Amino acid sequence: MNRTGSDRSGLIVGVLAFAGIVASIMQTLVIPLIAQFPQMLHTTASNASWIITVTLLVGAVTTPVAGRLGDLYGKRRILLLSTVPLIAGPIVCALSDSVLPMIIGRGLQGMGVGIIPLGISVMRDVLPAEKLGSAVALLSASLGIGGALGLPVAAAVAEYADWHVLFWGAAGLSAVIAVAVWLVVPESDVRGTGGFDYAGALGLGAGLVSLLLAVSKGGTWGWGSATTIGLFVTAAVVLLVWGWWELRIDDPLVDLRVTARPPVLLTNAASVVIGVAMYSSSLIVPQVLQLPVATGYGLGQSMMAMGLWMAPSGLMMMLISPLGARLSALRGPKVTLTAGAVVIAAGYGVTTALMGSTWGLLVAVCVINGGVGLAYGAMPALIMSSVPLSETASANSFNTLMRSIGTSIAAAVVGVVLAQMSMDFHGHSVPTEGGFRTGLFIGCGVALVAAALAALIPVRRTATPDAVTDAEAADEAVAVGA
Numbered sequence: 397m398n399r400t401g402s403d404r405s406g407l408i409v410g411v412l413a414f415a416g417i418v419a420s421i422m423q424t425l426v427i428p429l430i431a432q433f434p435q436m437l438h439t440t441a442s443n444a445s446w447i448i449t450v451t452l453l454v455g456a457v458t459t460p461v462a463g464r465l466g467d468l469y470g471k472r473r474i475l476l477l478s479t480v481p482l483i484a485g486p487i488v489c490a491l492s493d494s495v496l497p498m499i500i501g502r503g504l505q506g507m508g509v510g511i512i513p514l515g516i517s518v519m520r521d522v523l524p525a526e527k528l529g530s531a532v533a534l535l536s537a538s539l540g541i542g543g544a545l546g547l548p549v550a551a552a553v554a555e556y557a558d559w560h561v562l563f564w565g566a567a568g569l570s571a572v573i574a575v576a577v578w579l580v581v582p583e584s585d586v587r588g589t590g591g592f593d594y595a596g597a598l599g600l601g602a603g604l605v606s607l608l609l610a611v612s613k614g615g616t617w618g619w620g621s622a623t624t625i626g627l628f629v630t631a632a633v634v635l636l637v638w639g640w641w642e643l644r645i646d647d648p649l650v651d652l653r654v655t656a657r658p659p660v661l662l663t664n665a666a667s668v669v670i671g672v673a674m675y676s677s678s679l680i681v682p683q684v685l686q687l688p689v690a691t692g693y694g695l696g697q698s699m700m701a702m703g704l705w706m707a708p709s710g711l712m713m714m715l716i717s718p719l720g721a722r723l724s725a726l727r728g729p730k731v732t733l734t735a736g737a738v739v740i741a742a743g744y745g746v747t748t749a750l751m752g753s754t755w756g757l758l759v760a761v762c763v764i765n766g767g768v769g770l771a772y773g774a775m776p777a778l779i780m781s782s783v784p785l786s787e788t789a790s791a792n793s794f795n796t797l798m799r800s801i802g803t804s805i806a807a808a809v810v811g812v813v814l815a816q817m818s819m820d821f822h823g824h825s826v827p828t829e830g831g832f833r834t835g836l837f838i839g840c841g842v843a844l845v846a847a848a849l850a851a852l853i854p855v856r857r858t859a860t861p862d863a864v865t866d867a868e869a870a871d872e873a874v875a876v877g878a
Contacts, residue, residue, distance in 0.1 A: 404580075405523050409531040411576040412515040415475075416535045418569045419482065419511040420542030423451060425566060426502070427547065428554040428699055436559065439495040442616065446499050449612050454506030456608055456800050457601040462510030463517075463793025464597075464649050467588035471518045471789055472581050475511060479574035482508030483567055490563035501563070508570070509800075512538060513792035516776045520788055521584035530721035532780075533773025537717040543678070544710025544765065548703030555700050588786040590647030597649050599638035607631035608801070611808045615815065650794055651787060659782040660791070662853045664798045666733060667775055669846040671802020672809070673740050674768045676839035677747070679810045680832050681757055682706065691821055693829040695754055705758055709765035716769035723770070729777035730853045736770030737847035743767055744840035748833055764839075771846070775799075778853065810835045 426447055429436070433444035466474040485504030492498040512535060519531050553562045610627035617624050642648040654660060685702040687694025697705065724732045743764030750756025776792055783791040817831030 405527045405531075407580050408522065408582075409519070409527070409534065411573075411580045412519065412531075413534050413538055415479075415573045415577065416512045416515055416538030417542035417545065418566075418573055419508045420538055421546035421549075421569075422482065422485075422505045422508060422566065423455075424543045424546045425505075425550050425562060428551040428703070429559055429562075432554070432559075433495075433498075437493070437495045437498060443495050445616070447495070447502050449609075450499050450503045451506035452612065452800065452804060453605055453608055454503045455509035456604045456797055458507045459510045459513065459797050459800070460600060460650060460790065460793045461597050462507075463513055463790040464588075464592065466510075466514045466517060466789035466793075467786055468590070468592060470583050470587070471514050471521070472577070472583040474789075475514050475518065475577050475581065476574060478508050478511050478514065479570060479577065481505070482511070482570040483574065486563040486566035486570065490560045490567065505566075509796070510793060511573075512536070513776075513796045514789055516780075516792050517789035518581060518584055520780055521586050521785070522582050529725050529777065530718045532776050533717040533721040533724070533769075534714070536772045536776050537713045537769045541710045541713045544706055544713070547682075548700070548707045551699045551703035555698070586785050586788075588790075593642075593645060593647055593649040596638065596642055596645070599634060599641060600649060603631050603635035603638055604797075606634060608804050611804045614808060615811050619812075650790060654783050654787060654791065655794065657782055658854050659778055662849055663733070663775055663778040663782075664795055666737070666771075666846045666849040666853075667795055667798040668802040668805070669842050669849065670737065670740070670768070670771050670775075671799040672806040673737070673744075673802075673839050673843040673846060674764075674799075675803040675806035676810050676835055676842075677744070677761060677764050679807065679814075680835045680839075681747070681761055683814075683827065684751060684832055685754065685757065687826060688821075691826065691829075693751065693832070695757075697754065705754055706761065708758060709761040712762040712766045713769035713772075716766045717773045720770040720773040724774055724777055728855065729774040729781070730850060730855060732774035733771050733778065733853070734847050734850040736767045736772075736774060737843050737850055739767030739770060740764050741767075741840045741843035741847065744836050744843065748836050748840075751829075751832070767843070772799075809838065813838065 426433075430444070430448065433439070433447060434441045437444060462474055462478055481504040485501045485506075485508070488501030488504060489498055490501075492501060515535050516532055519528060519535065523531055550562060553559065553565070606627045610624050610631065614624045639652060642650055642652050655664065682702050684693065685695050685697040685705055686699065687696070689696040720732050720736070723735065743760055743766070746763055747757065747760035750760050775795055779791050779795050780788050813835050814827040814831045817828050817834060818825045819828050
């Protein structure tokens with residue numbers, strides 16, 4: 397493999413971490429504008445909601461595809477290709493004054509999510525072993541860092557400038573990423589074998605779109621509606637047929653035999669649950685901060701102030717990620733993932749006690765995101781220590797997909813809870829304090845489930861990917877637990 401010198405490795409890590417943060421910012425870029433989109437784009441609230449949904453759907457479909465293409469044709473090459481829609485998407489949005497081009501632009505932005513798992517795989521191939529743990533932890537945590545840091549920036553633009561500026565700025569940042577990757581990131585000489593599984597890509601895409609549409613739109617369409625039930629049934633059938641196909645062919649899009657190994661299977665299962673736990677607080681805390689004080693539990697903050705109160709949680713993830721890497725090096729990533737889940741659960745417990753003040757919520761969210769930083773940094777370490785070198789990009793992409801499914805489930809479950817436990821406030825339906833507390837208890841419970849799943853992951857002789865040699869990583873027995 398190409399291993400860069402330590403003098404250049406810091407620059408590579410910086411570029412890939414910046415790329416991951418910007419790619420994740422794209423996911424939360426429009427959150428402060430959600431309520432204004434119907435008026436700005438001359439459409440209905442239902443149509444405007446597709447601006448959020450389409451990014452999720454496209455990202456879920458393209459992430460595993462980008463991972464497999466990276467394994468086959470070069471991770472740097474696919475990284476650069478992924479920046480093309482990341483640049484084009486916000487340009488289309490910036491030029492939009494109606495909902496359809498905005499949806500198209502947001503769909504293009506969703507294609508850039510694959511940058512993060514591709515970047516993690518590049519790191520494994522080109523960085524010195526002693527640098528790998530902390531670098532992977534930082535890039536993996538960028539999924540949350542970008543989301544938290546992007547919120548106040550987007551809120552400031554929405555409040556004080558024309559909303560088109562937001563997308564022009566995103567396009568400029570994406571262009572900087574493309575140039576930086578071109579100049580700094582080397583190509584890995586690690587390649588997978590075989591061809592691309594087009595049928596598998598179509599099958600996985602159809603199954604995921606059906607599943608995520610049902611999950612994300614079920615609350616709007618009705619969970620018992622024919623459309624929602626039909627999508628769930630379609631997803632189940634298509635994904636079962638897709639699984640049969642993937643096991644039947646020699647060069648699958650996702651090697652299900654590898655994903656069925658206990659370390660990979662349990663890590664992916666924990667990733668789904670951690671995704672639920674992470675996103676639940678993002679749905680609850682901003683609402684509590686912004687609801688009027690007259691409700692008795694709202695804190696009356698403006699959109700801009702809410703974003704500023706949430707921003708330190710992203711910085712906490714950045715600070716925690718190297719500590720998590722050190723813990724993984726000393727005790728193994730299984731311990732780090734378990735500890736992260738326990739910290740998340742503790743954070744939710746703290747939140748229920750500190751809901752009455754802005755400073756209390758700041759502390760609570762920082763604790764939660766500190767746990768997320770530990771967990772997110774440990775997941776790629778567990779995955780990469782259990783798959784062959786030639787499959788790291790596709791395996792990391794599949795793990796990223798599991799996290800995305802978790803966030804979708806969180807949006808659906810917490811959304812139902814808050815909708816059912818609501819009250820009328822000056823002619824508007826708002827969640828009750830009991831609804832928010834119930835959502836927080838759900839976050840705490842699923843974090844404890846994640847800790848239990850992490851505790852079941854078989855312990856390897858070599859605890860971290862830093863210590864795995866090329867020969868071990870390529871060996872089919874690499875996933876057998878000690």
